[in-house]
Amino acid sequence: MNAGRTIEPTHRYRNNDKSVGIGNAFWDLSEENGLAGIVAELDDGVLRTGEGHTFVNFSCCSYLDLDSHPRVIEGAVEALRRYGVLDHCIPRSRVQIPALLELEHSLGELFSADVVSAISASAASAGLLPLIASGHVGDGERPLMIFDKNCHVSMAQTKPVCADETEVVTCRHHDLDFIEARCKEYSRVWYVCDGSDSLGGYAPVAELAALQDRYGLQVYYDDSHSLSAFGPRGVGYVRSVAPAANDRTVVVATLNKAFGTSGAAVLLDGHPKRTLRVIERFAGAMSYSQPLNTAAVGAGLASAEIHRSEELPALQKRLQEKIALFDAHVETAQSGSTFPIRLVPMDDEVVVEAGKRVFEAGFYVSPVFFPIVARGTAGLRVMMRAGQTDEQIRDLCSVLVEVGARPAPATRTEPGA
Known part of the structure; x- marks a missing residue:
């Protein structure tokens, strides 16, 4: 065996040892629980796996659904x-x-x-x-x-x-x-x-x-x-x-x-x-x-x-309505923002299990953990889109509350209510 010099990294600008060493365990756990590496076909806004499980994707960045326009x-x-x-x-x-x-x-x-x-x-x-x-x-x-x-x-x-x-x-x-x-x-x-x-x-x-x-x-x-x-x-x-x-x-x-x-x-x-x-x-x-x-x-x-058309502001308005509907049911640090992403905080130890329960109920939300977020600040990342139905959002919120999300205050009502 070669007994030559070993290299000590400076880690001045990045640290793969830390990122991979800690983060990969979460990724492995996500994959073992069916929350990573999913293969599914899209059919009229609903995804279906080869095993026949159907779910609505709440972890997609196509906020206006223009990718299928x-x-x-x-x-x-x-x-x-x-x-x-x-x-x-x-x-x-x-x-x-x-x-x-x-x-x-x-x-x-x-x-x-x-x-x-x-x-x-x-x-x-x-x-x-x-x-x-x-x-x-x-x-x-x-x-x-x-x-x-x-x-x-x-x-x-x-x-x-x-x-x-x-x-x-x-x-x-x-x-x-x-x-x-x-x-x-x-x-x-x-x-x-x-x-x-x-x-x-x-x-x-x-x-x-x-x-x-x-x-x-x-x-x-x-x-x-x-x-x-x-x-x-x-x-x-x-x-x-x-x-x-x-x-x-x-x-x-x-x-x-x-x-x-x-x-x-x-x-x-x-x-x-x-x-x-x-x-x-x-x-x-x-x-x-x-x-x-x-x-x-x-x-x-x-x-x-x-x-350039009037369709864009209509889609933007519809997206904001979906965001407000979610905020009427689940409390997050982002509640009230126009931003289409909500982070439902969860402990590191339960975030993957919570994501699995949500997936089994027919919705996909991303468990996020280190190094995506700082250690100890894990959560379920939820993304709203203009094409989601009100029923889908309400049903998702019910499941999120069941797995530990904080319900929105009773004073907060659905838009238009």
Whole structure:
């Protein structure tokens, strides 16, 4: 046996030993109890496993149900017929078909921004954040990069790469005092966070905008969970609260959730064309021969047209009614928020068993545990959608209360009651 040197990791920016060592036990337990690795077919809004168990999915991010909208499906098919190719496999910096530019132009007009597309929000963050760290997306000066402690893994995983270009620190969740102190200390500061996070909360966008105006703070938001579901024409929470008109804000958002299609959009303002070319040429996976395929482009164009119609505010209103109906029956820390995610707190020891009982009753909600959430803050994550029926929501709430959820106060009534 080789008795050579062993390596002691620094764990300065990530710790797989901790994440896998603790989190994998929860995943194993979830799989053993039938709450992970589920295979099921969708039939008129209800899922059915091969064993015949039917359930309603309350853990799906398609908040407006646009992923199954007939116009979105037809848009994907029509684009394939129109362009005659599924995946034009060459970097767009060399050759591209007009489809991608057509989508970016449409999204740019819809969201009032310069839009660069990517195959996913993760790919966008992996490509953009290191360029921000080196000053190539910016004015050339390397900034201090502050990552929010709770920012999504798609952003957090870039810390080591960014730290090879500039100084990287992590702050407590939306610690405005820390951010302001660093703005006074450093000439350039970027703050990296979720505009809308996967556990049911919004960033303090107005307060951050004040710091941007006062100190020139720059903010990188992932606003994936609110795009389409929130704001006029679905611009999302960040751009509804503080519409960007300069280069101090970058918003990345997936098109896979409420937008109902595939890929991601990077929303930029005030950046010169040369910066867009740098992104196109050097932003990691955004630069490779894997742009959005033609079907995704066609679906995106169709969804964008729905966003321009009166159907979008009607869907947004219906979603808010479903959220309010849930809040009328189950109390959570998110009650009263417009956000479509609710976290029903459970002890680590019972969260998987509670999720199993809910699943057996015909509903799927995600048990969340470390490292998805901090240790000791496990729960069942519930996601509302515009297409869920009132009966389904009421029945789910009854089951959740049976497994330990806190009932809503008697003073809180159903919308319209």
